[in-house]
Amino acid sequence: MQVFDVYNAILRKEILMIIDIHTHCFPQDMAPQVVPYLAGLAGINPYLGGTVDELKSSMKKAGIDYSVIQCIATKPQQTRTVNDWAVEMQGDGIFSFGSIHPDFPRWKEELKRLKEAGIKGIKLHPDYQDFFIDEERMFEIYERVFQLDLIILFHAGLDIGLPPPYHCTPLRLLKLINRFPEGKIIAAHMGGYAYWNQVEEMLIGEDIYFDTSYSFNDLGKEKMSRLIKLHGPEKILFGSDSPWTDQSQEVINIMNLDLSEEEKKAVMGGNGARLLDI
Helix, strand or coil: CCHHHHHHHHHCCCCCCCEEEEECCCCCCCHHHHHHHHHHHHCCCCCCCCCHHHHHHHHHHHCCCEEEEECCCCCHHHHHHHHHHHHHHCECCEEEEECCCCCCCCHHHHHHHHHHCCCCEEEECHHHHCCCCCCHHHHHHHHHHHHCCCEEEECCECCCCCCCCCCCCHHHHHHHHHHCCCCEEEECCCCCECCHHHHHHHCCCCCCEEECCCCHHHHHHHHHHHHHHHHCHHHEECCCCECCCCHHHHHHHHHCCCCCHHHHHHHHHHHHHHHHCC
């Protein structure tokens, strides 16, 4: 499918809904400092400046109906402030996931507050938050998250801006799935960025969602199509990782995969709509 055909498909609503499950934004006054700093760590050029207004303009260009901002508290004392902003940003095509830092002492109260505010899930970045996902100390938090019917999206695999060790590997995710079979878990970056062989060996077919964020350029069309079909297109969520990629190009990349039209509809929005209860 060529670019022209992709946009025609969107305009004709052959794709019923497009949901980007994995984006990042920052408060207006912080974005000019935060985005260049993170880009420098990773050695990449951002496509947007990291504000919500820029994301909304990008969504309009790409034909995206909803984007989910994945917030992250990198320090315990940031937790409430980050979540206040996440709640405030919701609406007008934007959902936000909150964040819980594992060392924040009032995490139970904070999860309850997020649920009551209509937040659908939380983002955990074990590398930035300095915990391994299968540590016993995390299990009480996960249990409460799932009791509240909230989703957890983990950064999974290598982080190109940080050194090893990496705290969310396919093996650790498999342990978590077995421990919490009822949990709604999303492993970002197709189950584990740069851990593709382990993803295929350990996670394919398990009851866990993968998102497509920041994976296409590394995997390529053939291998990404293959992984999606092996895992099951019903467990794949479209994600761009904006501002680190261009949402329009990511839509085109996924629409060009070797998937049926029904499978593309599921990946681009159907699965996300079901998970987010839209």
